[in-house]
Amino acid sequence: MPEIIAKPVKITETVLRDGHQSLIATRMTTEQMLPILEKMDRVGYYSVECWGGATFDACLRFLSEDPWDRLRKIREGMKNTKLQMLFRAQNILGYRHYADDVVDYFVKKSLDNGIDIIRIFDALNDLRNMQTAVKATKAYGGHVQTAISYTLGEPYTVEYFVNLAKAMEDMGADSICIKDMAGLLIPYEAEKLVKAIKEVVSVPLQLHTHYTSGVASMSYLKAIEAGCDIVDTAMSPFALGTSQPSTEVIAKTLAGTPFDTGLNEKLLLEIADYFRPIREQALASGLMNPKVLGVDINTLKYQVPGGMLSNLVSQLKDQHAEDKFYDVLNEIPHVREDLGMPPLVTPSSQIVGTQAVMNVLFGERYKVATKETKALLHGEYGKTVRPFNAEVQKKVIGDAEPITCRPADLLENELPKLREEIKEYSIQDEDVLTYALFPKVAIDFFKERQAGFPKLKAAEEAKKAEQEAKEAPKAAPKAEAPAKEKLVPLPAPFLGSWPGVVGEEAAKLVSHAPKAGDVMEGSVKFGASDVKYKIDCLG
Ligand SMILES: [Mn+2]
DSSP: OOOOOOOOOEEEEOIIIIIHHHHHTTOOOHHHHGGGHHHHTTSOOSEEEEEETTHHHHHHHHSOOOHHHHHHHHHHHOSSSEEEEEEOGGGTTSSSOOOHHHHHHHHHHHHHTTOOEEEEEOTTOOGGGTHHHHHHHHHTTOEEEEEEEOOOSTTOOHHHHHHHHHHHHHHTOSEEEEEOTTSOOOHHHHHHHHHHHHHHOOSOEEEEOOSTTSOHHHHHHHHHHTTOOEEEEBOGGGOSTTSOOBHHHHHHHHTTSTTOOOOOHHHHHHHHHHHHHHHHHHHHHTSSOGGGGSOOTHHHHHOSOHHHHHHHHHHHHHTTOGGGHHHHHHHHHHHHHHTTOOOSOTTHHHHHHHHHHHHHHTTSTTSSOOHHHHHHHTTTTOOOSSOOOHHHHHHHHTTOOOOOSOGGGGOOOOHHHHHHHTTTTOOSTTHHHHHHHOHHHHHHHHHHHHTTOHHHHHHHHHHHHHHHHHHOTTSOOOOOOOOOOOOOOOOSOSTTOOOOEEEOTTTTSOOOOOSOOOOEEEEEEETTEEEEEEEOOOO
16 A cells, blocks of 8 residues: 655635635724734644735725734734735736836835735736736745636636646746635536646645635545645634635544644634634624625526625615516626626626626616726736627727737836825835825825824724623613714625625615725716716725
8 A cells, every 4th residue: 555645734824814804894903813813823824814805905994904004913923924915916905907116016015014925816817917916026035826816617627727827837936826716616626626737837736715605625625635735714703604614624624634734723722712702793793794604505506706696686676676687697697708708806706797787777788888897898907818709899998999918018107106195194115005005095094093093092982981881781871872884794705706886876876885995986877867886896
């Protein structure tokens, strides 16, 4: 019998990023993270994902926190474990293409402030959009992990992904991740894919998936048996549902086998004990919606991200157009094909989903095209796996000449101008990057910071008063606490989801309004009126 060689599987812990992003709309605060860092640092994780994705936006927008400060504090509290972040290639952590100088500087500052591993992905799998981030990460001494946006559809064969992985290795990737943001990778496909990639690529291979469709831990097991080196898991209180498989369960599953993760089980239990009350709190307040904790089998049935479907339902409901659900569902693959079969991940998932709604509601395909559909068909997001439908392209962009170069080649350096714009607020080098990513939110945050965070303090005091009132029910009735802003739980997963079009009241194009980024905005003609819409994306 051949000797069994130990091949410990490495674990990337996601509780500080994707775990809470997927289950509680990225609302875990730095304060909630700090007390447990020292223990997490001793578990034996390969890395801890703690930054990137929606964390940056949510810190500024909802928590009155400086995301850079969070990163520095996590670094301070976690001295031995590698810190990892998610990076949307030329979109950085935002939603548009930035000039190369901004991308380069963001990478540098991320590494300076404590990040070790940068996971870089592009929504179209256009490697040209990753070039600058990859080069910068290498230049400043970071670990480059390039990620394949995994999706289903005719062009997305094992061969396609293998070629992509090979090209990524040639480009200088230190490791490669299969990023299944929607939970579409089923176990035996995972086995096939991992085997095929491992045959041609020598750098470590990591798998990232979501539990949405219920197959994630089985997919991990098959992937691990096929040679996958690292998997992403979340501590159990922030695992399953739209999040990742649970760290403790995967560790236990592999214990005593050649794949034994070697994680400290006792510490894992203590860490779970720490996060459990945070979960309970979130459930009690409605921040964690029990709906996202189950299995969304429609994800597998329709092969589109679960979040895209749940959004569709709630949006059409708001329009009293529930009867259009299947029309829109049938329209999605058409639009996707017209737009070059992009993977359905932020921002392409929002673009395809929104356009499908437009096509159905207006009763004619591309009678109205969103600004983002236009930009995509104009080549501004990069190259799609398939060519665009030429007729559709003509109808939407007219005689405009489409871009075929790397989109960022057309962008002038931005930093000097951005620095000038915020000089009155800037107190650290990183502020210009915060501003570059979320100009409006950043200015609001800088103003609040300059004033010593009065809103945050007021909110804290209101909370304290409420608590005191609860603890002393017999005391004289107090003045009513200010009404708290009602938090609408975001449908998830945010990555690959379609939080959708948010319409103005009057037009009622859509009224489901998750509290997320003011991101892609525009307006369309709807009947006689101008309808403003806003597409929210987290992830
Ligand atoms: Mn994810």
